[in-house]
Amino acid sequence: xxxxxxxxxxxxxxxxxxxxxxxxxxxxxxxxxxxxxxxxxxxxxxxxxxxxxxxxxxxxxxxxxxxxxxxxxxxxxxxxxxxxxxxxxxxxxxxxxxxxxxxxxxxxxxxxxxxxxxxxxxxxxxxxxxxxxxxxxxxxxxxxxxxxxxxxxxxxxxxxxxxxxxxxxxxxxxxxxxxxxxxxxxxxxxxxxxxxxxxxxxxxxxxxxxxxxxxxxxxxxxxxxxxxxxxxxxxxxxxxxxxxxxxxxxxxxxxxxxxxxxxxxxxxxxxxxxxxxxxx
Amino acid sequence: xxxxxxxxxxxxxxxxxxxxxxxxxxxxxxxxxxxxxxxxxxxxxxxxxxxxxxxxxxxxxxxxxxxxxxxxxxxxxxxxxxxxxxxxxxxxxxxxxxxxxxxxxxxxxxxxxxxxxxxxxxxxxxxxxxxxxxxxxxxxxxxxxxxxxxxxxxxxxxxxxxxxxxxxxxxxxxxxxxxxxxxxxxxxxxxxxxxxxxxxxxxxxxxxxxxxxxxxxxxxxxxxxxxxxxxxxxxxxxxxxxxxxxxxxxxxxxxxxxxxxxxxxxxxxxxxxxxxxxxxxxxxxxxxxxxxxxxxxxxxxxxxxxxxxxxxxxxxxxxxxxxxxxxxxxxxxxxxxxxxxxxxxxxxxxxxxxxxxxxxxxxxxxxxxxxxxxxxxxxxxxxxxxxxxxx
Numbered sequence: 001x002x003x004x005x006x007x008x009x010x011x012x013x014x015x016x017x018x019x020x021x022x023x024x025x026x027x028x029x030x031x032x033x034x035x036x037x038x039x040x041x042x043x044x045x046x047x048x049x050x051x052x053x054x055x056x057x058x059x060x061x062x063x064x065x066x067x068x069x070x071x072x073x074x075x076x077x078x079x080x081x082x083x084x085x086x087x088x089x090x091x092x093x094x095x096x097x098x099x100x101x102x103x104x105x106x107x108x109x110x111x112x113x114x115x116x117x118x119x120x121x122x123x124x125x126x127x128x129x130x131x132x133x134x135x136x137x138x139x140x141x142x143x144x145x146x147x148x149x150x151x152x153x154x155x156x157x158x159x160x161x162x163x164x165x166x167x168x169x170x171x172x173x174x175x176x177x178x179x180x181x182x183x184x185x186x187x188x189x190x191x192x193x194x195x196x197x198x199x200x201x202x203x204x205x206x207x208x209x210x211x212x213x214x215x216x217x218x219x220x221x222x223x224x225x226x227x228x229x230x231x232x233x234x235x236x237x238x239x240x241x242x243x244x245x246x247x248x249x250x251x252x253x254x255x256x257x258x259x260x261x262x263x264x265x266x267x268x269x270x271x272x273x274x275x276x277x278x279x280x
Numbered sequence: 281x282x283x284x285x286x287x288x289x290x291x292x293x294x295x296x297x298x299x300x301x302x303x304x305x306x307x308x309x310x311x312x313x314x315x316x317x318x319x320x321x322x323x324x325x326x327x328x329x330x331x332x333x334x335x336x337x338x339x340x341x342x343x344x345x346x347x348x349x350x351x352x353x354x355x356x357x358x359x360x361x362x363x364x365x366x367x368x369x370x371x372x373x374x375x376x377x378x379x380x381x382x383x384x385x386x387x388x389x390x391x392x393x394x395x396x397x398x399x400x401x402x403x404x405x406x407x408x409x410x411x412x413x414x415x416x417x418x419x420x421x422x423x424x425x426x427x428x429x430x431x432x433x434x435x436x437x438x439x440x441x442x443x444x445x446x447x448x449x450x451x452x453x454x455x456x457x458x459x460x461x462x463x464x465x466x467x468x469x470x471x472x473x474x475x476x477x478x479x480x481x482x483x484x485x486x487x488x489x490x491x492x493x494x495x496x497x498x499x500x501x502x503x504x505x506x507x508x509x510x511x512x513x514x515x516x517x518x519x520x521x522x523x524x525x526x527x528x529x530x531x532x533x534x535x536x537x538x539x540x541x542x543x544x545x546x547x548x549x550x551x552x553x554x555x556x557x558x559x560x561x562x563x564x565x566x567x568x569x570x571x572x573x574x575x576x577x578x579x580x581x582x583x584x585x586x587x588x589x590x591x592x593x594x595x596x597x598x599x600x601x602x603x604x605x606x607x608x609x610x611x612x613x614x615x616x617x618x619x620x621x622x623x624x625x626x627x628x629x630x631x632x633x634x635x636x637x638x639x640x641x642x643x644x645x646x647x648x649x650x651x652x653x654x655x656x657x658x659x660x661x662x663x664x665x666x667x668x669x670x671x
Binding site: 013014017018032074081082160161174 | 295297299300303306307310312319323325327330331332335466469485489492493497507528532535
């Protein structure tokens with residue numbers, strides 16, 4: 001099994017290498033990067049291109065590691081016991097499988113995505129050490145050992161909000177997705193909008209990187225925002241001339257609201273443009 | 281296998297462990313890469329380096345380890361470092377560059393290098409044939425040849441060179457670099473402490489079950505307070521004067537802090553803390569808040585962050601009447617000390633580069649007052665400060 005990028009996802013060489021190492025050795029791959037650089041997309045695309053099912057586990061600040069393994073539904077057992085149901089005697093009826101269990105129990109290898117692991121509590125990654133390393137865990141209630149039939153291909157994404165513990169990091173491969181340069185971004189656009197006019201793309205890329213360079217922006221526009229913006233430009237049928245014109249009046253790129261998501265940023269940007277319009 | 285490489289990384293203070301090293305060897309054995317140094321560079325990075333702020337260190341270590349090995353594969357002669365010491369810079373016209381452009385492939389170049397090493401017996405600088413610095417020969421450093429073999433040069437100077445690790449593109453992500461808003465927010469997030477306080481309005485399932493079980497099956501509903509960030513922060517910002525250079529950074533820090541902490545109070549002061557502060561810089565003379573009121577109003581569990589360059593005359597800190605704005609009855613150090621005794625968790629963030637601190641007496645005084653808890657406003661410094669506050 002090898003991942004070579006896909007029809008709708010552009011992967012750089014170093015990313016492909018990291019993914020393939022993770023696939024071959026079946027170790028988790030931890031992916032970091034600026035928001036909007038396609039961290040979550042990566043798992044989806046790998047699953048699609050290898051033809052494997054994808055299981056997703058989205059982590060929130062309240063998520064506990066245990067929830068990924070299994071949960072003991074004590075409330076319904078309590079209710080059943082008060083109603084005198086017969087299934088109440090078998091505790092296994094009230095064990096609800098989590099995503100990790102599903103991945104371990106699957107008959108075919110699967111791709112497992114643990115999304116935004118840094119959102120959870122600091123202990124969360126530590127609680128998954130053995131599970132991700134040995135790919136097995138113990139069900140306390142039924143005294144059962146769950147072991148992976150096929151080691152799943154695990155992708156973990158992080159936005160860097162919390163530092164992950166060393167012991168956890170040592171068990172993973174790590175890749176940092178950099179913000180794409182002009183050439184890579186061009187390829188990405190080609191994948192999403194095949195047949196987009198060359199001049200329009202070039203002009204749009206130039207104004208995009210200009211906006212990104214604006215000093216003091218609170219949130220720099222990312223790849224996914226750029227793609228949205230292109231969609232708008234195409235829908236409104238805005239010609240490349242308008243983007244490229246160095247005519248001082250129309251120097252603000254049209255639809256810049258798709259790129260800048262923060263009121264202060266829009267003000268700042270407009271102010272800078274206004275300043276640069278003043279004759280020196 | 282690769283033990284020297286491993287120890288080179290450790291010498292560069294990369295936190296690599298034996299476990300990761302074994303994983304790397306396993307990956308090589310599983311033939312995830314071909315015999316290609318660039319691929320090895322990426323594979324080793326993905327297995328050994330687990331934080332992008334360490335990428336730059338890794339690049340440097342990698343360059344150090346492989347510099348000799350790749351450029352001189354199969355060459356037995358050693359090149360004395362003096363030859364390669366950077367002496368002069370060189371710029372060529374476009375026409376001259378074009379002349380050098382075509383020199384044949386890598387193989388031929390290595391063969392030529394070997395041959396010339398044999399011929400060459402002394403230091404060489406400039407010129408266009410021998411090995412040395414600042415020349416246009418394809419061998420050596422700090423020169424220009426688009427197909428050149430670089431020997432002992434720490435970065436790609438004309439961007440057409442081959443090696444990834446010499447470009448050191450991850451310098452920005454180093455922990456010592458300056459901050460951006462997003463980075464600040466993330467650093468501030470380390471100062472989070474979730475706690476359950478206040479009114480009980482959330483249904484507590486686990487507790488309800490255990491109480492119900494103890495209650496012989498009769499339902500006993502339990503409630504608990506919601507979980508939220510319990511950190512309370514007081515922010516004191518130095519404004520005006522020498523702080524004008526740092527306005528942008530302070531703005532960023534302030535906006536990040538505002539969105540990260542629900543319970544944040546901020547006050548301005550000038551140079552040093554005296555008996556009053558203000559919340560609106562335009563009304564600093566009319567709408568003042570006595571510092572004593574702050575000390576009484578906000579509880580001891582507040583975390584206090586001072587932001588200022590601490591650059592002033594020592595009299596402004598130590599002497600009553602030392603303030604440059606008015607005749608202050610008590611010295612600044614007295615007020616700072618009061619804050620420090622009221623709030624145990626207090627730090628000072630200094631936007632001036634750490635290297636300059638030693639040259640300023642006032643910085644040393646304040647640093648002493650704060651028992652060394654003064655941190656630079658770099659990502660690393662901010663993280664340390666938050667760690668101190670969270671403790």
